[in-house]
Amino acid sequence: MAQISSTLLYSAFMIYLFSTLFFAMSISDKKRSEAAHTKKWGKIGFISACIGFAAQLGYFITRWIASGHAPVSNLFEFTTFFGMMMVLAFIILYAIYRMNGLGVFAMPVALLVIAYASMFPRDISPLIPALQSDWLKIHVTTAALGEGILAISFVSGLIYLIRTVDQSVSTKKTKWLEVILYSLISIVGFIIVSMAFNGAGYEAKYEIMNEKNQAVEVVYEMPAIAGPANGAKLDDAFGPLFSTPSWMNGVDASKKLNTFIWSLLAGAILYGLLRLILRKRIAAALQPKVNMNSDLLDEISYRAVAIGFPIFTLGALVFAMIWAQQAWSRFWGWDPKEVWALITFLFYAAFLHLRLSRGWHGEKSAWLCVLGFWIITFNLIAVNLVLVGLHSYA
Amino acid sequence: MQTITCECGHSNPYGTSLCQACGKPLENDVEVLSSMRYEGSARRSQTYKKTIVDHIWNFFSSVRVGVWLIVIILVAAAIGTIFPQETFIPPNVDPASHYESEYGTLGLIYYLLGFHNLYGSWWFIILLGMLGLSIIIASLDRGIPLYKALKTQRVTRHDQFMKNQRLFSVSKEVEIEEVKYTLESLRYKVREENGNLFAEKGRFSRWGAYVNHVGLIIFLTGGMLRFFPGMYVDDVLWVREGEKASIPGTKSDEGQYYLENNEFILEMYDKEEKKFNSALSSVDGEVAKNYQSNVTLYKTEPNHTIGEEPELIKVKDGEIRVNEPFKFDSFALYQTDFKLNEFNKMSFELEEKSTGKKFGKLTVDLHEPEKKYDLGNGYRVEIEEYFPNFILNEQKQPSTINNLPDNPAFVFSMYSPQTPKGEKAFVGIQKNIEAGENKFKMSFAGIETKDLTALTVRKDHTLWIIALGGIIFMIGVTQGLYWNYRRIWIKQNQEEVWAAAHTNKNWYGLKKDLEFLADKSNLMPLADKEVNSK
Structure with missing residues (x-):
């Protein structure tokens, strides 16, 4: 079923x-x-x-x-x-x-x-x-x-x-309109990036202390741009470039933030390419x-x-x-x-x-x-x- | 106040801009179309602008002010979600230092501005009150004159009223009966007067806004009633398995309710279960399936006097699960929390250190320890001091955090025929410190634990008011947004036939009706002025 x-x-x-x-x-x-x-x-x-x-x-x-x-x-x-x-x-x-x-x-x-x-x-x-x-x-x-x-x-x-x-002219309105379209394109970016790293089987491990002060392992499926708050890297994978602020408290907040940044980056590249093609x-x-x-x-x-x-x-x-x-x-x-x-x-x-x-x-x-x-x-x-x-x- | 009599003979209240009967503009500078929203009726806010009361009334009756209030409340509500509110931070921390240590300077500012308790702050409540006032005044200012105007409207309308409508056409040789028949087939209510037609549909939708505002006011009133004593009870009740406890907030002239916790049940999902296998294997630990307390409800006699051991009469048995509260009278008990394996009783044996010989066993009830335990033959033990939740305080003195026996520790005095003066020892979990060289010691001989359940006790007499407000609001909002008030006027002007139409919403739908009408009769299609002007 x-x-x-x-x-x-x-x-x-x-x-x-x-x-x-x-x-x-x-x-x-x-x-x-x-x-x-x-x-x-x-x-x-x-x-x-x-x-x-x-x-x-x-x-x-x-x-x-x-x-x-x-x-x-x-x-x-x-x-x-x-x-x-x-x-x-x-x-x-x-x-x-x-x-x-x-x-x-x-x-x-x-x-x-x-x-x-x-x-x-x-x-x-x-x-x-x-x-x-x-x-x-x-x-x-x-x-x-x-x-x-x-x-x-x-x-x-x-x-x-x-x-x-x-x-016909560049104004605040045209810029905001591009921002809206860029955010839609970033969803495409998210999908591409997720599929690419999933396909490659990427993994990077970090150890963090959870709220009960127990050491738990966090597995990143994308290279860490934003690492976990107060996390220790367990392998020699790429990054992180910075740590997620500790006030981001949601479940797996650092991983989600990292994914978000990747999506924006991929979206920016796609958007740039489109602009180049369309002129x-x-x-x-x-x-x-x-x-x-x-x-x-x-x-x-x-x-x-x-x-x-x-x-x-x-x-x-x-x-x-x-x-x-x-x-x-x-x-x-x-x-x-x-x-x-x-x-x-x-x-x-x-x-x-x-x-x-x-x-x-x-x-x-x-x-x-x-x-x-x-x-x-x-x-x-x-x-x-x-x-x-x-x-x-x- | 003087009234204005229109040339059609209708006398309108002071401040009216369109005659309520025929629609003729009563002053020269009146724009018909923009006055149509409230039928050009005499609204208090548009008529009286002198006294302080007028100014207050006019301020709150303005939609612009209402929208600003909504936006301010919206922004305030959003600010309240930046950091957790005080109710969501751990219960045993000091908010003054918590916000700074967790969230830095921004957290400190947040706390200092009082945003940690934003939704209960005086200014947020005042904002809500102002919004409520705005809703009431704005509705009265518009609703009543609008009701009168729609009731008074006549079939035959003034030429200027007709001409200035957004949708208008002039035709010749129109079969009025055919128009009437077509409009009725479109489920319009058609009235006729001297060969002129007035067709209307969905007038009740005009009341939607006022109905939903009434609902909102009832809702807000219900929310405020909570602060009145007796309307609202919110307490937490912890009960150990096998014990009875009085339920807070349930004492009345008819007696006091008691609850017995027969059993607390915690179930986890079976990792082997095929259906959820892949999801369960990807998480560490177990996933909870059920939290449940099996309870029995008791009640005391009405004439029970305080201090006396109450005689409890069983009322009923019940099971409480998350999402399935246990209800009695106007109260409900909710499964809120639990604690497994709380220490309940601890057993010790008095042992002679040199021989290992034991001289009797004692069991200490950790909630109500006895002072003395006589073991017979001249052997006895006394508890000098008891620390249910032991900690060394800042002065390095033994102390207790609270009354919960999470880390019990004792100072025992052990008496025997050999040591009639007694020997002292400090005994805790994994601890045994003696005052000098003792002959005897307390050896640990077992522990009993119990599960606890935490239940929220709730009584809320405001619920039905809130629910009523919610239902009325939903009816009103549906009535106002899913229907619209369409009107079509047909007027015979000598050789010509004039047609005009208006709706408060959904011009697209009205135009479809008119296209159908023009199709079925000789009426000229009605032109849309707004489209032509663009």
């Missing part, structure tokens, strides 16, 4: 890849880009996105059967599910607005998320007592669906910015390809927030509080993960209020959607990396 499950996930990944290509075909500005051409490829792209989603749903169900619990219990499972919810959110919004260009960006972002997920340990792991509750599946799936829909508002906002930010800013190269209706893009990003916000609130706050009351005897405890869910909630609440006033439509709103997604990813990744808390079992 576990085998079928991973095959299904792999097929879903490939189908999403094709779906991306089909959507790209639909907006390619060839001479014969008549409505029929666009419509045909858009339809094929959409159908393949749906088939891919069905395959991934198959992965989800079979893995559930294999493990005996909803597969949302560790970072691999959760992040994969988050990618799946992004695809579902895209399917919903595409069904409403029929915008092919959205697929060209939404599908690759979901692909990146799923590829990123697969770099974490994929073993089926047992549930610790704190996670043995029906609320695990209810809370996590609803929160992930909400975040998936909010992610579409990011995608739509990003396209809006690529489409409208003036690329202009990446957003400037993309701009002529995205000739969508900017009002509609604005509408979609707002609508995605309007749909995603209640679901996010229900999953990440309401259900979370019910579960917390049951498991930890209090519905709210100012745990960092809780606080960042509240921050996400407050941010989108502010966004919805700002949309009431005229000046906050269009470009400003698009920047906010990007910022909102940054907050969501920060909560998914950095809170587990840097901050200590009750959610650090990943």
